Amino acid sequence: MNTNKLRPVALVIMTLTALAGCNDETTYIEQPKQIEDPARQLRSVFDGYQEAIDTLDSTKFGQITDQMASSRQAVDRMYLDKLENIDRSALSDEDKIYYDTFQFDRNIAIRGASLPNPRFGTFDIPITHFKNDITRNAKKAGAEQKTSEDYHKHLQVIREFTAWTNNLHSQYNLGMVDKTQLPKVLITRLVSSTKEVLEVGNDPYGLLKFGLNDIEKHQNQYDEDFVREYTKAVNDAQGAVTGLITFLETDYYVNNAREESGDKTDTNIGWGDLPNGQAWYQWQLDRNSTTGKPAMELNQLGEDLVADAKAEMIRVAELVVKKRSATPTADWRDSNSGIVSERQFNLLDQNGNINLNEFFDYLNTEQFFFGRDGKNVSGTEYAELCQAASDQSACESALVDYNTFKHDANDVVAKYFKPIKTDYTIVPIPANREGYDGVGSYGSNKFNLNTHPDYSLQKWNVSTLLLHEAAPGHHFQNAYSIEYPPADKPDYIKNVWYTAYAEGWALYTEWLGLEMGIYGELNDEGKPTFLNATGMCKLDLDYTTFQGGIYTDAEECNALQYFGSLNEAQLRNMRLAVDTGIHAKGWSIEEAQKYMQANSALGDGDIESESYRYAAYVGQAVSYKSGFLVIREMLDKAQSELGSQFDWAAFHDQLLKYGDQPMEVVETSIENWIKAQK
Template identity: 75%
Template sequence: MNSSKPRKSPLAIALLALTVLAGCNDDTTIVEQPKQTEKPSEQLRTVMSQYQSAMATLDSTTFGQVNDQMAGSRLAVDRQYLDKLMQIERSALSDEDKIYYDTFLFDRNIAIRGAAYPNTRFGNFAIPITHFYNYIDWNASHAGSTQDTPEDYQKHIQVIREYTAWIDNLYSQYSLAIVDEARLPTILTQRLIDSTKDALAVGTDNYGLLKRGLNDMLAHADQYSDETLAEYTKVVDDAELATTRLVDFLQSDYLTGARGEGKVTDTNIGWGALPNGQAWYQWQLDRNSTTGKPATELHQLGEDLVADAKAEMERVAQLVIDKRGTSIKAKWRNDSTVEERTFVLADAEGNINLNEFFDYLNSEQFFYGRDGRTIANTPYAALCAAASSLTACEAALVDYNIFKTDANDVVAKYFKPIKTDYTIVPVPANREKYDGVASYGGNEFNLNTHPDYSLQKWNVSTLLLHEAAPGHHFQNAYATEYPPADKPEYIQGVWYTAYAEGWALYTEWLGLEMGIYGELNSDGKPTFVNATGMCKSDLDYATFQGGVYTDAEECNALQYFGSLNEAQLRNMRLAVDTGIHAKGWSIKQAQDYMNQNSALGDGDIESESFRYAAYVGQAVSYKSGYLVIKEMLAKAQAKLGNQFDWATFHDQLLKYGDQPMEVVETSIENWLKAQQ
């Protein structure tokens, strides 16, 4: 490969970046005014369509340009199209079109507000890149991908060149961050470096991810001319050199002088400690929660909800005590050793020790791959080859797929049916340490099955409800299968984390209503009997999940505890995200807070705490969106009474796809008026 070129100083790179405008010119953006002869609905669609065209013309590169100059050009377009939108008579639109109007209005306002701050390049999910959203990994995977035909490889040369330009631009942006004193803290920089190296390496080749396509061509060299092979080799060499230079820079000049010593006890590592950081952080909160609540209010709300949640956790603990007694022996991991420990769940007066109960639920028997079982030869063996622990992966996929069938049967009573199916797949071994416990995308429920970074067995029900049906998968499939008749293309491409994650958290709660954990009592709490979920009365509980439950009642109670614990996680996220980014908390403070208030496992707490530090403001979206949906549900049930229908209510929430939560409120209220 090519040898490294002399490095320029960060200041020189920064000055160069300030003087170069890559492919954009404000003067070339021409915005036509809406034709006054068009109906308001047509004007709205024209504005949205023209906006998309203007943005596509502004930046047509494969990976996108992120710098202050491009941000300034985007700001100009946003302002022009906000002006055009305001010329449309909103009152003349249908309720459906008002949803689209208000969504477009929210987007332009939040974008314009973000662009008003210094360092506008930070008003983008992609900058600064972190281990949690590692675009270096994702873009390198695309640049290095194999192609189907020689013609495709010839076209792909330009994609690789654009990747190299993107990497060079990223180098410039991180160099500017040194000058601006707006760089990542040491602890997140090191995690970004480590995750990037882990992701790009293939075998012994540190940047093998970039060479998969080239290696495929060399394996079929008779199909290509010498000139084509030489050109492809050159662009891949350039891409590798640029990526190597960026990683070397991150672990030298960029890392030197970054905030903190790289320890979990480092304080002031959040966005609030950056120049103009508190204003930037509030903007991130507003963009993610879409509710407009200030950081102080969200923090206090989180702490209040955390305190309230413990009473129901004690009810589950009491049921376990009734069945097993106050003292339980189980294997416990203490650092690197595993030993038998006695868990005392209540004192002589019957006062429950929740922290001891939390520890019991993190004993070895509750983790796949740590419970002493060997699971093999299941239908999921081929899928699990990508994971680090074959037995843990196969055991988990067996349980999750059983509940998948149960959940689909129950969901059918609350929604219109969907046709699109999903697959449960393990997170690849090289991403297990960095990806968190689960995610959803492309009709795949991605499950982390690493024994140290996965969720406990009692989380199967709530995690599948959240990620798959009726959570993220169902939400995405429903909007595709039941779209409104004339949904603008712009609306089809929007995404709001408060809507998506608020919906998924709502579906966790909906599991109670659906009887997943048993019939409900007069207070709306599950009784743990006659459940519709995975804990069937006729199961052999001596063997099910390794014999961790005495019977169906305890199984339902602990699966319900999983729902409580996940709800508590979202409560804690309000406090922890704002704690790190508005109050100067360290990673250790965040971890201690989660450990004291939940039964999350150590690996889960570790990955979650780093996630909140890296993925700024996103963690508050879950509870923020959920609370709005629950409020709208209460209004609908109160107003419609016996006429309330779950499928109809859910249809109104889902068919339009993602919306800001303030738009969801308007949508449901207009829908309720129309029911009279």
Template identity: 80%
Template sequence: MKTNKPYPLRPIALAIITLTALAGCNDETTYIEQPKQSQAPAKQMRAVFTDYQDAIDTLDSTEFGQVTDQMASSRQAVDRMYLDKLEAVDRSALSDEDKIYFDTFQFDRNIAIRGASLPNPRFGNFAIPITHFYNYIDWNATTAGAEQESADDYHKHIQVVREFTAWTNNLHSQYAMGIVDQARLPKILANRLIESTEKALAIDTDPYGLLRLGLKDIRQHSDQYDSSFIAEYEKAVDDAANAVSGLVDFLKTDYVDGARGVGSEEDTNIGWGDLPNGQAWYQWQLDRNSTTGKPAMALSQLGEDLVADAKAEMIRVAELVASKRGATLQAKWREADGTFSTRTFNLRDSNGNINLNEFFDYLNTEQFFFGRDGKNVSGTEFAERCKTASSQSACEAALVDYNTFKTDANDVVAKYFKPIKTDYTIVPIPANRELYDGVGSYGGNEFNLNTNPDYSLQKWNVSTLLLHEAAPGHHFQNAYSIEYPPADKPDYIQNVWYTAYAEGWALYTEWLGLEMGIYGELNNNGKPTFVNATGMCKLDLDYTTFQGGIYTDAEECNALQYFGSLNEAQLRNMRLAVDTGIHAKGWSIKQAQNYMDQNSALGDGDIESESYRYAAYVGQAVSYKSGYLVIKDMLEKAQGELGGQFEWAAFHDQLLKYGDQPMEVVETSIENWIKTQQ
């Protein structure tokens, strides 16, 4: 028998309701229950973490999260409450390991509180504003429309579909508010968001087919369901599709009308710095992503200095190629209008000096791209896997090379790490995502490789991209924290994520390829000699056929694979300048593209996707080099202070086993570790 007796609320729920109700009041007096001092500090800290997670779950238990200014303010109240609770714990009484967790939680709360204190605090969430690069419309629609395993699962999942509709309608209202407060995406990014959303959600002739996959499955097994439930599920899916349709129509009309620029790559002032209070917001984004606290202009100058320094090594590689092939080369070149010609490349100028721009262009001729080199590759062991890609031949050729180097890399990295049992798979990015995703990514033990002939990396990038995304890059980073976790790692810490740490590590592993001899033995300056290498360029290979015959011998192969490492490092150098250029200095996307073209050998497709990425994914690009520099500094500090006691595996163990951390916490962690080794 039902009664009207209210369900008893947990104490944490009562606390949050009271706290958030007061969040908008002027009374600044807040009564916070302090941790019981009879409890050990380590237990006090873990109790704070657990209660914080419970508080956030109580505040917002929806599938996709509520993104509003009001929710941001409520979360800030919770953040302040638990920051106070944490700081009541005696940090000095914690172990070095627990201090890592303490400092990480403290950093999180401080950066979140700052963001929620700025105008339009909904921007302090990764999901706002959604762009083509982080398209939550696509991702959340994938979750809402997904097939379920059983009838019982579908009866539960209908609520997820309804929550997606509510989330979409709320997103619609947030974008409408952006018009009112003059804080909306520039036209060029809004158009790209619309285009990517429509392509991602469409299946065959149904523009919102992605949302109907589960419904289609129910209809195919209609004997397992009541007709009333099928009708109910149909309505829920139709409501979701109508909500997305309404949002897209709104973006195409009211939202784009009056947005910044005309939708051209020449549009300036498209960055966050041009929004109301935009420079303050941009600095917050930089601090959140880099976790180093460096101001925008300092990061910009650092980037430009590093870009200039990297060119000396690029010239050394060009000198070797010129010595083997001559200073004047000819190769097939794609013109801007899509036609092809045989172009002559003069690697030296009239004074005999290397012309880097000519060398960059030479390395972007058709022979260096899978699927554009005139080779037809088919019938490999990857044929079935490549059916999702836009170019079957390009995909198979790329997967053959990347998997060959995967075997080599696994053998080499074993000397620098504890054994990693978890394997990874190299999979092509699906055709419908190739034009919007980057050149590669990692997730769920999968190295996702873009094999589109126009949006993929050149053949001379195989080594560095695999080192970055897989072993010992993101895959080791992910697998290591799972296989070698600390004994009492709090649940909260297992769920944190920092771009500077994750991408700084991956960039560090690109550099580690030099130390591991991937490109050859090192000279006295720590630079590869291109001989006796441990990587993919073996002495016994047939270089008339390997990768389409683009190398004269193993030495040139190593030199160009090393150039790939240099070029990717240069990309991260340029990101410091380009991200700050767009969002702090008012650069256009075209200016960013020209800067990358003049200072690297990135392909046109790569430059296009990267420039749009920086405009859309605000501040994230600076995290790579920022994180790398901290790790490299800590490595040099450890080697200098430990001398012969330094062990690679032990150093990497300390870096990886705790998982993601802010870089300022990494510094403290490694410094404390060094003391314990002496």
């Protein structure tokens, strides 16, 4: 047999089989080895691993089974061994980052596949409304193609989608056997979001038929047999999805989903309630936070940070009382009845202290929301773009404000970074996704903004959300690693992604807004004074009309935009407590929502979507603050040790140019960079 022609997976299988049959009496004759450069060895391991994984599963949508998870684990173990045979000390500091990242990846994957029900280790099971791969994959399967040749090739993609859907159906069946079902509160949202997104026009399965509709419009270009074949493939896909949805909303929901009522009061809806659930949840935390902190430690950290954040919120409230009064009035929407009526807010208690809960309510009055403030905005340059949103006026109004701050932020950010050439655009989330996608996201140089009046952030959150999602947040993170890559960055590293790094960076950039003077000059304690700000609240603005006249002057405008930063930071503090509360302590959705209402000024719609998100997107919520705290710790260390030699642009360059890394690898990277600067 000529082993030189064997694919990597075949070599894995042969090696594992050979090892299984070895005994202590086997004699090996070690052959002379040619010493290879460690850097080349490292890249050879990366390339070999990727080829092995691609060979193992070459399907478009991936195979999700316990057997596939076990096969992937065999590959992970083999290539981890290969990696650890490389002399790490002989690598450059850059290559040590790549070495450590690959090592972390393999170890976390091996741990996941070693637990019971290893299909959970794919990060894709169970599918929920927040990461709905049913609709995402359906969109790919149903997409229009450019040429006839492309359509012939795409037939296989549609068939693979059908196979993937049928397999997913079987995995949910298997979950019923081993008691690893989703709770009813998540099944309800999964089914409703799937149906809503699949429907295009009046066709419940229109998302699957864009390509087929295009073929039918140009039938003269295609052979009749091919049209029939393509139609059958689409019909088969539709049948598979129909079968899955019907199963989920009937037999699975009625007889097998966890909990009884299926409403917000159900407890033990988290992963911790599953068989082996606490071990699985800790694995999810480790994968997402990349810090190794146990669930209860993260929970306590969240509780402590939530308490600390309230002091600055009180300072902002005191300024608002000074500017306005202790008893302002505004239109208020009752969360139960939906009725809007004028309400007086008592911002001071009987002892003359700030009543934060009243202040939170005041900042959620109708005047602070686009589309609920009674203003009609139309005819802006964003009119056409906003046709995708559910509320044209709210969308245009929001895009005017966000784009105004975009211009201001770009000028300030330039002082802290190397220049970025790639620009981004701000686009509204489509109407059919507004209820499921959260308040904002970033991807492909687009800042996706939720402009639905009931699911969007308040006007005083404009600065914070743009800093987080765009510049210098996710957009800079993405563009920087592309525009300023290291000289020999391996392809494997270009494709890794860590929530703690990505979201920790975005939360760090929210904090960086303070350093950049977005909310005013800083006092001796590093807190903004709300004076001479570099952000959106300019002295020469007409505050009777700016954002609908919600501020008395620039100082109050800066204070409330700063409150937005505090409130978003508080959201991330609460995520530590709420994620662990749901999945480790057995909280219900209702408990999570009450906790967030008591400790922040988040709107009802935001709290609604966020609470279900934490239940569905297991462990991801802890990543934000976990990553942020590591970056801040490394910043403090760099500034302390380098003193006058510290340079913002150079520090950010070291953080960003390698792309995503586990936070424990970030620590090593920055420590090595600090040593090199001395």
